[in-house]
Amino acid sequence: MSDFFNPSGQSPTAGLLPYFFTFALILLSHVPVSMPWLSGITAGFFLVPIYFVATRGDDYFAGLVLLLMGIVNDLISETPIGFWGLIFCLYFLLVRSQFWVVARGDFRVRWSVFAGTCLAAYFLAFIMAAWRNDMNVDALASFLSALVTIIGFPVIWLLLDYFVQDTKADI
Amino acid sequence: MAALLLVVLPRDDPRIVQLRQMSLDLLSPVLDVFSIPFVELREASMSARDLVALREQNMDLREENRNLKSQLDELTRARLLLSQYRKLLALPAEPNLHLVSARVIADLSSPFVRTLVANTGKMAGVEQGQAVLGNSGLVGRVVSSGRVSSRILLLTDFNSHVPVVALSSGVRAILSGTNSDNPELRYLPRKAKLKQGDLLVTSGDGGQMPIGLPVGTVQIDAEGNHSVNLREDLSQLEYVRVALSRELDPPPDIASPINGLDIGKLATSLAAKPDSAGAANE
Numbered sequence: 424m425s426d427f428f429n430p431s432g433q434s435p436t437a438g439l440l441p442y443f444f445t446f447a448l449i450l451l452s453h454v455p456v457s458m459p460w461l462s463g464i465t466a467g468f469f470l471v472p473i474y475f476v477a478t479r480g481d482d483y484f485a486g487l488v489l490l491l492m493g494i495v496n497d498l499i500s501e502t503p504i505g506f507w508g509l510i511f512c513l514y515f516l517l518v519r520s521q522f523w524v525v526a527r528g529d530f531r532v533r534w535s536v537f538a539g540t541c542l543a544a545y546f547l548a549f550i551m552a553a554w555r556n557d558m559n560v561d562a563l564a565s566f567l568s569a570l571v572t573i574i575g576f577p578v579i580w581l582l583l584d585y586f587v588q589d590t591k592a593d594i
Numbered sequence: 595m596a597a598l599l600l601v602v603l604p605r606d607d608p609r610i611v612q613l614r615q616m617s618l619d620l621l622s623p624v625l626d627v628f629s630i631p632f633v634e635l636r637e638a639s640m641s642a643r644d645l646v647a648l649r650e651q652n653m654d655l656r657e658e659n660r661n662l663k664s665q666l667d668e669l670t671r672a673r674l675l676l677s678q679y680r681k682l683l684a685l686p687a688e689p690n691l692h693l694v695s696a697r698v699i700a701d702l703s704s705p706f707v708r709t710l711v712a713n714t715g716k717m718a719g720v721e722q723g724q725a726v727l728g729n730s731g732l733v734g735r736v737v738s739s740g741r742v743s744s745r746i747l748l749l750t751d752f753n754s755h756v757p758v759v760a761l762s763s764g765v766r767a768i769l770s771g772t773n774s775d776n777p778e779l780r781y782l783p784r785k786a787k788l789k790q791g792d793l794l795v796t797s798g799d800g801g802q803m804p805i806g807l808p809v810g811t812v813q814i815d816a817e818g819n820h821s822v823n824l825r826e827d828l829s830q831l832e833y834v835r836v837a838l839s840r841e842l843d844p845p846p847d848i849a850s851p852i853n854g855l856d857i858g859k860l861a862t863s864l865a866a867k868p869d870s871a872g873a874a875n876e
Contacts, residue, residue, distance in 0.1 A: 450621065454629045455701035455710070455832070465704035498617040499700070501707045501745065503605045552706045557605050559752045564705035 437587045442488055444472040444583060449496045464564055466571040469496070470544060471579040473511060474537050475587075477518035478525045489515050502558070506551060514544045533580070538573045545569040611738050618700075618711055619740035625699045626713060633697075633832065691804060693727070693835040694718045699743070703829075708751040708771065710734075712834055715742045723802050725837040731808040731825030732756070732796060733834060744836070748828050749777050749809070758809055758822075759797035760788055766797055769809060769822060775829075776813060779820040788812050788820060804837055 448469040469492075476485050493508030500507070517540050518525070525536050549565045552558040603610065644651065696714035703709070710733075714720050720739045725732060726746050734748040735756070747754050754771035758779070765786045767779040782788070792812040798805030810824040 450624060450628055453625065453700040453702055453711075454632055455698050456632050495617070498614050499621065500702045500704065501605075501614065501709045502704075504603055504610055506706075548706065555605075557753060558706045559708065561705040568705055 440587050441472040441476045441583060442492070444475075444579070445469050445489070445492050446495070448472065448579070449492065449499070453499055464568045464571060465500075466568055466575060467541065467544065468572060468575055468579055470514060470541055470572060471537070471576055472583060473515055474518050474540065475580070475583050477515050478522065478533070486512055486515055503555065506548070509551070510544055510548055513547060514540060517543060530577075534573075534576055537576050541572050541576075542566075542569050545572075615738045615740040615743070615745065618743045618745065619715070622699060622711070622713060622740075622743040625711065626697075629697075629699050636832070692719075692838040694720060694838055695833055695835050696720075696744075697833055698831050701831075702745075703748070708748040708828075709737070710746045710748065710831065710834070712744050712746060712836070713742065714836060715740045715744050717741055718836075719838045720744050720836050721838075725796070725803045725807060727807065727835045727837060728826035728828075728831055729833075731810065732803075733824075733826050733828060733831060735803070736836060746834065749824060750775060750828060755780075756803060756809070757797045757799035758794045760792045760794055760812065762789070762792050763787055766799065767820075769794070772821075774821075776821040776823060779812070779822060782820060788814070790814050794822060807837070 448471070452465055452467070452469060473489055476489070489511040490508045493506075493511035494504060496502070496507040496511075497504045518536070521536050521540070525533055528536070545565045545568060549560065549562060553560045694714055696712035696718075698710050699713045700711035702711065712726075716739050720736055722736055722738055724736045726734050726736060732749065734746045734751070734754060736744050737747040738745045749756065749769065749771055751771040754769075754777070756769045757766065758769045759766045763786075765783060765788055767782045767786070769777050770780045771777045779788075790812060794809045794812060796803045796805060796807040796809060808825055810822040810826075813821045813823050815821070
């Protein structure tokens with residue numbers, strides 16, 4: 424199991440934890456909070472563990488697992504099947520392309536790269552929603568959702584880092 | 595590549611809808627547990643607010659109670675008259691609303707979709723297409739129902755279209771969801787005379803929604819566009835009520851007397867009148 428998800432040899436629990444976080448955060452993003460000012464905004468905190476996985480860079484099947492996670496999100500959230508699946512995969516690839524920048528940088532660099540990739544992911548979601556004629560397109564809500572996600576990044580990153588002790592992250 | 599292929603699949607394909615509902619049924623206990631802390635937190639904050647405003651609230655409630663009591667006599671009289679008119683016209687009764695309450699366990703509202711999940715389903719008689727109400731008005735309709743959960747399409751969703759009628763003028767239109775919190779009125783007659791603040795209720799056209807469910811009030815902007823200020827705050831929904839479908843009650847028996855007036859005899863005598871008039875002419 425550890426080889427499958429994490430060939431670097433860390434414990435299976437540590438290897439699976441970011442995926443568990445992704446799943447838990449997908450479910451949490453749908454919990455009703457009854458706050459009018461958050462109406463229509465969906466914070467994509469589930470992007471943080473994906474970012475975490477992508478910056479570790481040693482999972483062979485991460486793309487496939489993330490596609491499945493995205494499809495689970497699609498099934499729950501009424502978006503077309505493959506909508507979030509595709510975004511998760513492209514987001515993963517986008518972060519992977521920044522691997523060396525993130526690996527050599529400090530926390531501020533990681534946060535900045537996350538901000539950029541998160542905005543790109545929401546922009547992609549916006550474009551895909553605009554392309555389909557059966558979905559809402561709300562530019563402001565998309566931007567605010569990305570902003571809330573970026574603000575919440577440190578908390579989730581620190582939590583992940585705390586639980587996955589042997590990560591390469593060095594905050 | 596697989597995801598690209600998947601994203602072009604139609605959103606309302608029956609197999610996909612079924613798959614979504616199955617996954618929701620499976621995950622609804624988890625979502626239920628996840629939502630508990632938020633519900634508790636909200637209730638605690640509401641209790642604190644209520645304690646602060648207790649005296650003021652008490653006075654408001656007394657005032658409201660006085661008003662409601664005065665309206666009760668009027669309502670009783672109107673009900674009695676309505677039932678008598680209905681019997682006279684032999685109209686089938688609109689089905690009574692059978693409401694099933696449910697808690698909102700997932701708010702799927704996002705920049706792309708506006709739906710909710712409630713913890714009630716086929717076991718309670720909830721079916722696709724049924725109207726969903728909040729505390730004070732319509733909030734949407736059931737788009738799919740599973741064993742213990744159902745998905746509700748909010749009035750603000752892009753795919754929501756509900757026939758409505760203005761109470762004061764009788765003007766009919768379609769209430770269509772947009773990206774905003776205020777859905778717009780479409781297919782208004784050209785010479786429609788709607789006023790700002792006119793109350794809109796469901797018209798029941800198409801037979802999917804019951805007649806007369808309050809929806810909201812008309813809003814007209816400077817450019818003359820009509821939108822609706824919904825009665826229910828869709829961002830604050832904790833509990834909803836699903837109006838279960840029922841068959842129409844049969845028309846009242848024409849032979850049964852109303853307050854001593856035998857409709858059957860009346861009808862016979864009315865039918866006999868032209869003949870007697872004709873006989874008099876002869």
